[in-house]
Amino acid sequence: MKSDRIAAIVGVAESDIGKIPGKNVLQLQAQAAKSALEDAGLTKNDIDAVFTAGNWAWAPNLMLAEYLGIQPKFTDSTNIGGSSFEAHVGHAAAGIEAGLFEVALITYGSTNRTNPSNSTFKSPLTAQYELPYGLPTPVGAYALAAMRHMHQYGTTSEQLAEIAVATRKWALLNEKAYMKEPIEIEDVLNSRKIADPLRLLDCCLVTDGGGAVIVASKNVASKLNKKPVWILGHGESHSHNTIANMPDLTVTSARESGKRAFEMAGITQDEIDVAEIYDSFTITVLLTLESLGFCKPGEGGAFVSGQRTAPGGDFPMNTNGGGLSYCHPGMYGIFLLIEATRQLRGECSSRQVENAKLALVHGTGGVLSSTSTVILGGD
């Protein structure tokens, strides 16, 4: 490990998650931010940088910071979809390293389940070349990738189902998880067809919810009660916007973002103890594992077979139950960070991965469009 201890995650929290009628996105973010500050042992006045991503306002940072009564010295509204929050962590670490601020608040909130936002733009611009064909997004785009991967490598629906089943097993160990019933491979294979080859149980949940993450400098982090979770490496990239422009449907920009994160951290894939990998769809995970170099291209199906990612398996992954079974309010990336932090602090009781020292967190946004990778280390 070569990375210096510069910045750490010092506080995490979810808001209410699941079906939350009667709460708006600002309430959810305020609730999560307050809990994350309590978790860190910091107060609102300690925050000097604000990060959020959403499509619920024309400039979400302005509305959120005003609502919370914060006038930040640093503000970042990077929105690259579900991986935005891993990018925010990277940007926060860079800002702290540059001496621009000491404590950053990263939040997300969504009422995707009870009150979906209908952000419409005046013009679809380049989407005009895809909208007329009726592909349901995002699922149809991921289906195109899955179909290509199956064609190129012989990946099967059973192998994709392994991911859904293993993730559900983790959810059953998490009292906050939305899904409470166990499933078998057959249940996934018999669930309703959505867009071939993806079926209902290959797809993430649609829930409400919010989350918050506090990132602090070494100076601040070392004075707090809980042990800091160090940001050892990060990387980000995006390769396209719409799916027809993805250079290779079987390779995501995780290849670049992951490579940079591993290099910065000075560690290798086999040193990771626990992985939190964005699971908007089962195929998202499979492509990501390959692109991050946990296995070779085309070997993702074999890698996840035999419930290797389930509790007790030799590659613990998505230990909160994931976007597939725990919660998925539109842009899920912040919840990956929350779970990885709890794992590295040893706060996960029955789902705790023993001796978890190094965690990989990986967000994917859009239609396999953007990726950001963060490598975290316990104190």
Added chain:
Amino acid sequence: MIKDLIHSAFDEESKPFWDGLMNEKLLIQYCSDCHQYIFYPRTICPHCFSEDISWQESCGNGRIYSYTVVHQAFGQFKGDTPFVVGIIELDEGVRMMSRIIGDKEQIAIDQPVSVVFAKVENELVLPYFQVT
């Protein structure tokens, strides 16, 4: 109306493409500096930033790069299911999204396809593809 989804995006940059379809021509672009084809339409080459770009008629032939049979669709496409959306790689090397029509049994990745000009609405022709 499908056109309602997209007509606000019709501008000088995209108009030749849509007008071409009304005349049963699939127009793509070509960069005279780096000798590569371009789709979707732009005023600057995404490969080399040249502005020396011209419109050319595509041969209309290509292969299926990937496809999906859609069983659950939204909005005005709800009633069309099941239908097939694919990414077509034209012989010129560019890729575009399209509907793939015809016998579903014949549809497979790498199958050769050719363009069919589908008048989906009075004022809208789309380039669909079918297996050749």
